[in-house]
Amino acid sequence: MAKQDRAIRTRQSILEAAAVVFDERGYDAATITEILARAEVTKGALYFHFASKEELALAVIDAQLPAIPEPGERPVLSKMQELVDMGLIFAHRLLQDPLLRGSVRLTLEHGGTSLHRSTPFIGWTDLSTQVLVEGKERGEVLPHVVPSDTAELIVGAYAGINTMSQVVNQRADLERRAIVLYEHLMPSVAVPSVLARLDISPGRGARALAEIEKARVDSAEADATRLVTPAGV
Amino acid sequence: MAKQDRAIRTRQSILEAAAVVFDERGYDAATITEILARAEVTKGALYFHFASKEELALAVIDAQLPAIPEPGERPVLSKMQELVDMGLIFAHRLLQDPLLRGSVRLTLEHGGTSLHRSTPFIGWTDLSTQVLVEGKERGEVLPHVVPSDTAELIVGAYAGINTMSQVVNQRADLERRAIVLYEHLMPSVAVPSVLARLDISPGRGARALAEIEKARVDSAEADATRLVTPAGV
Structure with a gap:
């Protein structure tokens, strides 16, 4: 798998994990720690794609x-x-x-x-x-x-x-x-x-x-x- | 003002203060401290009428x-x-x-x-x-x-x-x-x-x-x- 494909897939799994956590807990109660655990990626990988919880939430909203x-x-x-x-x-x-x-x-x-x-x-x-x-x-x-x-x-x-x-x-x-x-x-x-x-x-x-x-x-x-x-x- | 009237008024001002705080912050972020400050009542008075934040929220919901x-x-x-x-x-x-x-x-x-x-x-x-x-x-x-x-x-x-x-x-x-x-x-x-x-x-x-x-x-x-x-x- 090319490096770029891998990056796209990682971004997508972070996005999906974040969506599940936001859906279960709502924005305020959701934590980056829980999203990391669910996405099974490193903190570095997450912050490479999304600078903050807010940026993640906006990307999830945009998926609609x-x-x-x-x-x-x-x-x-x-x-x-x-x-x-x-x-x-x-x-x-x-x-x-x-x-x-x-x-x-x-x-x-x-x-x-x-x-x-x-x-x-x-x-x-x-x-x-x-x-x-x-x-x-x-x-x-x-x-x-x-x-x-x-x-x-x-x-x-x-x-x-x-x-x-x-x-x-x-x-x-x-x-x-x-x-x-x-x-x-x-x-x-x-x-x-x-x-x-x-x-x-x-x-x-x-x-x-x-x-x-x-x-x-x-x-x-x-x-x-x-x-x-x-x-x- | 009779004692009972005063109790009804206190309950109502707590309820209204709670509603404003819930409306501004949402349930999760709202705190009893902020509701107390806005209602201008003592902690004792609040807990006399409502046992918890949840009970307060349910009473606000019921006012609809x-x-x-x-x-x-x-x-x-x-x-x-x-x-x-x-x-x-x-x-x-x-x-x-x-x-x-x-x-x-x-x-x-x-x-x-x-x-x-x-x-x-x-x-x-x-x-x-x-x-x-x-x-x-x-x-x-x-x-x-x-x-x-x-x-x-x-x-x-x-x-x-x-x-x-x-x-x-x-x-x-x-x-x-x-x-x-x-x-x-x-x-x-x-x-x-x-x-x-x-x-x-x-x-x-x-x-x-x-x-x-x-x-x-x-x-x-x-x-x-x-x-x-x-x-x-």
């Missing part, structure tokens, strides 16, 4: 948005399906990925410090606004909808059902709560013909993720084929 | 639900207006009452400990479910609505817009966010004739609270009149 595929990364039935998929994919991934859970906890709790927790809220809102604006251009969105207002509402409401699901039953019912959210909201957002075709059913997050992975493989294969085909053929 | 008038405490246009008013009154009171802000922060953050934070979520959900069930009996609610699902969604979503508003601009826009929430949700909950009569406009929280206070005064005056009127007249 890349968990969602970029809009337009795959063919979708509608922009409104893309909007719903963002939330359902995130619900699905959150149950599997401790890095995301750590990120979410840091975002939703302010603790004793002044971490910049607004970044993910703003990032999610911008992404959702973009999808709603594109949906509006395609005629998928009801005329009275203000994309930035609806986007902020979805992001805020989603954060809340996430917290509540975590408090009440350790996120066991997060997907169901997300489905109830979209079932209530989307009739006030999407035009009826788009609404009738939306998939908000259980398992949609996992299915959408599989579709995206298939699209990525297909596109990589297509690229590879182009590379081995002589030019002009 | 009584902030909302009991359903049926005043004449309302509709049960759906009562449902909306719960959220708009709470938004209004949250900006004025540090005790509520402390309670909300403790509810939404789990910190290093295992405080029972689910109580307010369950309390709000039960209250909202009750209003939706009554609304359903009166024909105000769309047929497909499951009261407990919709109640849980409203409570979770509300908690989230509260957190987001706090993170992004110290709750300056909480009322606006609550209005956007109800504008999006209520068309999926209330029948059109009830929907058309809902007041979800700015200032509704303050107006509803004034209505309730007027109803209380009127009812107290009516009681007083009955008391001074000789029986049989």
Whole structure:
């Protein structure tokens, strides 16, 4: 393994260990000692990548948005399906990925410090606004909808059902709560013909993720084929 | 002032001081010393009322639900207006009452400990479910609505817009966010004739609270009149 690959892997294991500790203890109670023990790296290695607990926390927070595929990364039935998929994919991934859970906890709790927790809220809102604006251009969105207002509402409401699901039953019912959210909201957002075709059913997050992975493989294969085909053929 | 009144006032000032400290620092970082200094009471007085920081925190958390008038405490246009008013009154009171802000922060953050934070979520959900069930009996609610699902969604979503508003601009826009929430949700909950009569406009929280206070005064005056009127007249 090249030196650079090793550094990337070390950084990633520190990040994942930190996320687990932040998720379990919260920012204030988490210690570098505990993160070191869990990551099984030396103090030197940790401080090579992250100067402080705060820097680690910010890196964990930043890991949240890349968990969602970029809009337009795959063919979708509608922009409104893309909007719903963002939330359902995130619900699905959150149950599997401790890095995301750590990120979410840091975002939703302010603790004793002044971490910049607004970044993910703003990032999610911008992404959702973009999808709603594109949906509006395609005629998928009801005329009275203000994309930035609806986007902020979805992001805020989603954060809340996430917290509540975590408090009440350790996120066991997060997907169901997300489905109830979209079932209530989307009739006030999407035009009826788009609404009738939306998939908000259980398992949609996992299915959408599989579709995206298939699209990525297909596109990589297509690229590879182009590379081995002589030019002009 | 009677001894008992003094004890009630002391308890209340400790509770309010604790709420401010919890709101500023979070549960983990808050100290009894700081709460004592702010409440201007002796250690003995504090421990007479509350055995520990945890007991104080639980009492602050419990202060949340009584902030909302009991359903049926005043004449309302509709049960759906009562449902909306719960959220708009709470938004209004949250900006004025540090005790509520402390309670909300403790509810939404789990910190290093295992405080029972689910109580307010369950309390709000039960209250909202009750209003939706009554609304359903009166024909105000769309047929497909499951009261407990919709109640849980409203409570979770509300908690989230509260957190987001706090993170992004110290709750300056909480009322606006609550209005956007109800504008999006209520068309999926209330029948059109009830929907058309809902007041979800700015200032509704303050107006509803004034209505309730007027109803209380009127009812107290009516009681007083009955008391001074000789029986049989």
